[in-house]
Amino acid sequence: MSLPPIGMVVLLVILLMPVYVTLAAWLFAEPRDFRTAGIGIVYMAAIAVAMIASTAALGVGFWLIGSLPF
Amino acid sequence: MAARTDYSLDHLRGISKRYLVVVAALVVGALLTLEAIIHQVQQGLATTDLAQQGTQAGATWGLYIGTFEWFAGMAVGTLAITGYIRFNELDAYEMVARIANIWAFICGISAAWLIVIDLGTPHRVLIVLSRWHETVMHSPLAWDVTFVTTLLVFTVTMVVLSLRLDFLQMDDDLPVHTYAVKRVVSLGATDAEIPKLESMRKWLGLGLIVLAFTAGMIPGLLMGVVGGQPGYFGSERGMVFLAGGLVTGAALVTLTAGLLRLRYSWRDKLSNSVMRGLGQALTLFGFVWLVVLFNDVVTVVTDMAPFFEQRIGDAMIAGELAPFFWLSVLLVAAPTIVLAAAKYRLGVRLQSLAAASVLLGVWVKSNLTVVEPLLFPNLPGFTGSYSPTLVEWVITLGAIVIAALLFVLAIKIVPLARVYKTEVSAE
Amino acid sequence: MPTDTSAPLDFDEAWETDAEERLGTVEYDTELGKRLGRDAQRLAAGELSEAEFHERYHEEVIAEFGVDDRLETWTSGGSESAWPNTDSADGAAAGGGGGGGGSGPTPGVPGGDPSRRSMLKTAGVLGAAAVGLSGLEGMAGNVVAQDDEEDDGDVQMGMVIDTDDCIACLQCVEACSEENNNTADALWMFVHRYVEDDYRDTEEYLPRPCQHCSDAPCEAACPVVARYQREDDGIVLTDYDACIGCRYCEVACPYGVNYLQWGEPHELEEFDDLHDIDEPRESADGLHTGGNPPKGVMGKCTFCVHRQDSDDEELQGTTACEEICPVDVIHFGNIEDEESAPRQYLEELDEDASTFRLLEDRGTEPNIVYVGNEPSPDSTPVEGPRTVEDMDRDLTRQRTGRSPVQYPAIGGDDDGS
Incomplete structure (x- = not known):
């Protein structure tokens, strides 16, 4: 039996732990209110998409700077 | 100094001459930085003094990565402070939580763009994302990217969530730009969700704490886990980083709170007891940092340390790196001890000065940590040297200027605390 | 059976x-x-x-x-x-x-x-x-x-380098830079000069190409899978079109073999003119992996991958450094194959000859085998030219504005031992 790749452990156990904690508590902690929790999750997902998209935009920005005709 | 006043949203309204001057100065600095960035991206990293370690007697990483570590550390520290206050629902510190929250995001952003600037081909940053699923399995740098992204997402989520709650409990009498923020964060918000929102803010606070103390170690430990250089094999790398993050985070919040209090005299939200509480946190983390630093150094100065580690230890304690090393120790140790001796009653001005000193001290050490092992190669080669070029200095100091600019702009838009409705709504 | x-x-x-x-x-x-x-x-x-x-x-x-x-x-x-x-x-x-x-x-x-x-x-x-x-x-x-007796499974290109015979003529360094059209400060082949901290005080030399490790830390470190070990022959390469120039591989490598292209590389046409090799910068994988890397991209010894992938059989199985070496120190070939030049060289050694792999305790499984004595950690680097050009001129570093190279005193006590 071999161990899974180290990165798998780091990702699932360490990096994503705050996500588990937060999402579980939002959904199941008292008072329960799936509407508000759902809105929170939608906000969080939208912010995540925005962050990744802006990283991509950063790359495009640097590509433009690099190809400026100076 | 103004008389004792309570917090109001006045800081969001109107633009004073003083504010304009500060913003203008910061914008000039930011534009200068942008020029340096464009220059470097076009010319390549040849504009830095970086070089291959060993054979070319240089250092692979320098000021950018050192400053990245510093910003990433502050992001982790301010993240932990935000999380701690929110999770424990310490309402007296609500303004401190907001300040720390905003800083966590700004520091995260600053760390992120500094690392991109340090790439040989910054425009290929997209490849990091497109190959993430594969590289996250083994590359600590991919873990770091994941961590920074998570940090940014969590900090913004906390800002959004806590603002949504604040706005529900505040009057609608907001300046137009703040009202726009309210519109964005309050989609579908009703008074009925206040109890749930309070619960969600609390648990997100726990999420921030967990993030700070687990993934928060990664920017430090990524050097230890695959680092082939002497001094990068310390199993305490993650802890050293975390300790630095906590003390700088506390210092940054203390300094900011101090400056805001000097400027606005908000004695209700930044009361004497809150300021002393911050001083206490700064002192505690200052001592933690010194203890961790001692443990870090003791491993490289004993005779039992591997040879290359000893050479680094010698250079730091008594050799060419000694001025930097002892400067950083002094800049952290002196204010920490003074704060402790005065039982955190130094007064706002001196406490702010102490915080600034700590920030500088840890910054110096962050740079040492990144550069020092690269100056001493494993194979018989040349002892390296590294003196950052003007471009590097401008971009590094510019990163700090831009971070300050972002904060100054943020506090013109975002309320720092609640101003309760005159009529408390019945629950 | x-x-x-x-x-x-x-x-x-x-x-x-x-x-x-x-x-x-x-x-x-x-x-x-x-x-x-x-x-x-x-x-x-x-x-x-x-x-x-x-x-x-x-x-x-x-x-x-x-x-x-x-x-x-x-x-x-x-x-x-x-x-x-x-x-x-x-x-x-x-x-x-x-x-x-x-x-x-x-x-x-x-x-x-x-x-x-x-x-x-x-x-x-x-x-x-x-x-x-x-x-x-x-x-x-x-x-x-x-x-199948002809093809016994693995192909792993590697070298045997006899440091005892090396005279530090730096011809290999020169040939490598020319072959790959490298900029002056990218010494993919580097000759370490050092003396041991003992009574002999003789200068010793250690030619150091990339070790093409089978368990390469640079490969694990890379955040974009640009660094990889090729299936065909175990050569460790960099995908020039993917590398982001973060230099994490350089920090991860204990041998210091990685050289970033800090500025503009030499013109590619020049490369074509000098060498009659088809698509010199392409490897068999259809990737950009050979020759001098583009600006901002990491380069290192490729075991002359363009030769290995060349249609010219004369060039296959050779490297520029091996070919030029006047004292036949470098032996390149498939080290899994008993008939190959490096394996044959090891075969013919005296029984008590000392061989080692560099920093073997790091677990990188390097594919360069050295003959001679391993440099000890407290060996002292010695001043000397690093390129043939250096031999005729002042020993300052080549990038403008750099301070002179520091040489520790031989046997000095600033080494912490």
């Missing part, structure tokens, strides 16, 4: 038991593993066509492992792959020498996708799947080795 190559393969009970034992140690389908292993050997022996083999197992492999990574290794004809038996079939078509080149025998497979050992190590469940597959490799590999 020597197997007659002409006789049909025989899978007796002992084979089954052995297979079950090996496969039982991993969490994947033992039965599938057994059948795969058996038919893989039949494939190798020519009893089964590749198309048949593929058709028979594709769906099952996907069901068990989530992906069928065999396609990757298939196209490259990778001899280090988990399926060494494809090698004999493919190898014949490709004409050896690591030619492969994306024109795999299986139709419909997207070409140009690099085949990389690291792929097996990564991508989720594959990390564990690799264990299952390498179990098969062991089983099938034995038979292949016995089957």
Whole structure:
């Protein structure tokens, strides 16, 4: 039996732990209110998409700077 | 100094001459930085003094990565402070939580763009994302990217969530730009969700704490886990980083709170007891940092340390790196001890000065940590040297200027605390 | 159990038991593993066509492992792959020498996708799947080795470098820089000069190309899979089109072999004019991997990959440094092959000759074997030229504005010992 790749452990156990904690508590902690929790999750997902998209935009920005005709 | 006043949203309204001057100065600095960035991206990293370690007697990483570590550390520290206050629902510190929250995001952003600037081909940053699923399995740098992204997402989520709650409990009498923020964060918000929102803010606070103390170690430990250089094999790398993050985070919040209090005299939200509480946190983390630093150094100065580690230890304690090393120790140790001796009653001005000193001290050490092992190669080669070029200095100091600019702009838009409705709504 | 190559393969009970034992140690389908292993050997022996083999197992492999990574290794004809038996079939078509080149025998497979050992190590469940597959490799590999005397499985290019004979003429450094059209400060081949802290005080030399490690820390560190070890011949390469120039590989490498292209590289045409090699910057994988890297991209010794992939058989199996060395210190070839130049050189050494691999305790499994005494950690670097050009001039570093190189005093006590 071999161990899974180290990165798998780091990702699932360490990096994503705050996500588990937060999402579980939002959904199941008292008072329960799936509407508000759902809105929170939608906000969080939208912010995540925005962050990744802006990283991509950063790359495009640097590509433009690099190809400026100076 | 103004008389004792309570917090109001006045800081969001109107633009004073003083504010304009500060913003203008910061914008000039930011534009200068942008020029340096464009220059470097076009010319390549040849504009830095970086070089291959060993054979070319240089250092692979320098000021950018050192400053990245510093910003990433502050992001982790301010993240932990935000999380701690929110999770424990310490309402007296609500303004401190907001300040720390905003800083966590700004520091995260600053760390992120500094690392991109340090790439040989910054425009290929997209490849990091497109190959993430594969590289996250083994590359600590991919873990770091994941961590920074998570940090940014969590900090913004906390800002959004806590603002949504604040706005529900505040009057609608907001300046137009703040009202726009309210519109964005309050989609579908009703008074009925206040109890749930309070619960969600609390648990997100726990999420921030967990993030700070687990993934928060990664920017430090990524050097230890695959680092082939002497001094990068310390199993305490993650802890050293975390300790630095906590003390700088506390210092940054203390300094900011101090400056805001000097400027606005908000004695209700930044009361004497809150300021002393911050001083206490700064002192505690200052001592933690010194203890961790001692443990870090003791491993490289004993005779039992591997040879290359000893050479680094010698250079730091008594050799060419000694001025930097002892400067950083002094800049952290002196204010920490003074704060402790005065039982955190130094007064706002001196406490702010102490915080600034700590920030500088840890910054110096962050740079040492990144550069020092690269100056001493494993194979018989040349002892390296590294003196950052003007471009590097401008971009590094510019990163700090831009971070300050972002904060100054943020506090013109975002309320720092609640101003309760005159009529408390019945629950 | 020597197997007659002409006789049909025989899978007796002992084979089954052995297979079950090996496969039982991993969490994947033992039965599938057994059948795969058996038919893989039949494939190798020519009893089964590749198309048949593929058709028979594709769906099952996907069901068990989530992906069928065999396609990757298939196209490259990778001899280090988990399926060494494809090698004999493919190898014949490709004409050896690591030619492969994306024109795999299986139709419909997207070409140009690099085949990389690291792929097996990564991508989720594959990390564990690799264990299952390498179990098969062991089983099938034995038979292949016995089957085919000419091609005994692995190809791992490597070097034997005899430091005792090195005279630090720096011809290898010069030849390397010229061959790869490198900028002045990128010394892919570097000759360390040092004295040991002992009574002798003789200057010693250690030529240091990339060690082309089998467990390369640079490869694990890379956040974009730009650094990889090639299936065909175990050469560690950089995908110039993917590298982001973060220099984490440089920090991860204990040997200091990585050189970033800080500014603009030399003109590419110049490279073409100097050498009559087709597409010198391309490797067989269809990737940018050879010659001087573009601006902001990491470069290092490629074992002259453009020569290995060249159509000119004279160039295959040679490197510029090996060719120029006037004292025959460098021996390059497939170190898995007993007949190769490096293996032959080791064979002919005195029994008490000292050999070592550099910083072996780091677990990097370097593929350069040195003959001579290993430099100790407290050896002291010695002032001296680093390039042929240096020999005629002042020893200052070549990048403008740099302070002079610092040399520790020989036997000085600033070394902390």
